[in-house]
Amino acid sequence: MAGRVVRNLSAILNVGNNDRSTVKKKQNGRMKTKETCPVGLLKNSVVKVFFASRDYSRTRPWETHTERCSGSGFAISGKRILTNAHVVEVLNEHTSVHVKKRGSTIKYKAKVQKIAHECDLAILEIDSQEFWKGMNPLELGGIPPLKKAVFVLGYS
Structure with a gap:
């Protein structure tokens, strides 16, 4: 259970209660306000994390294979990004990792600082000060109890 929660980056996040969205829902003929995710x-x-890796064939060096994928990550303390290891898994000298903020068209170059395949987590560094303007680092909380609703935000 714990591995699945961390693998999907859906651990509870410690967020202030004053920044929650609300949804109005009709229940028993009356409108009720329901608190939702702190969106x-x-x-x-x-x-959004972008990954591209090019590998050369050992038997046919004139042929290359390019692997591209993308995934989600989120800002944590120390001006770092936490993402899944499988998003940035193949690291070699022909690998590039970029990160894009919501609402921006600019992709910032990222460097894989740590990677742990056994728990499917990776930490990225972004040197650009411009990237960190307006970012809110999050803190991981505890593991949610079974059958508790969780909210997941990200890019598929």
């Missing part, structure tokens, strides 16, 4: 704060924490 306002989370939107400025979640990023």
Whole structure:
């Protein structure tokens, strides 16, 4: 259970209660207000991670194979991004990792600082000060109890 929660980056995040979205829902003929995910704060924490790796064939060096994928990550303390290891898994001298903030067209170059395949997590560094403007680092909380609703924000 714990591995699945971390693998999908859906661990509970410690977010202030004053930044929650609300949804009005009709129940028993009356409109009720229901508190939902703290979307306002989370939107400025979640990023899209782009990965591209080119590998040369050992038997036919004139042929190359390019692998591209993307995934989600989020800002954590120390001006770092936490993402899944499988998003940035093949690291070689022909690998590039970029990160894009919500609402921006600019892709910032990222460097894989740490990678742990056994728990499917990776930490990225972005040197650009411009990238960190407006970002909200998040703190991981505890593991949610079974059958508790969780909210997941990200890029598929």
